[in-house]
Amino acid sequence: MKKLFNSFRTSIAGFARDEEGAQVVEYALIIAVVSIALVIALQALTDNGGGFATFITRVTNCLTTATCT
Numbered sequence: 001m002k003k004l005f006n007s008f009r010t011s012i013a014g015f016a017r018d019e020e021g022a023q024v025v026e027y028a029l030i031i032a033v034v035s036i037a038l039v040i041a042l043q044a045l046t047d048n049g050g051g052f053a054t055f056i057t058r059v060t061n062c063l064t065t066a067t068c069t
Contacts, residue, residue, distance in 0.1 A: 045052035062068035 042052065058068075
């Protein structure tokens, strides 16, 4: 029984020292924060008089026709 307890304790200690999982969680949190910031920025661009939509239209016209304004 003592051998089983020591084995269990060793495996728990090894799991606690493992930091690979923590790096994955940190990257996931960074991606989540950046994604939220992008959504907020795009909403701000589209809500202010359609500035983003106007920009996309101008770029599309410039790429598909000979006139760029």
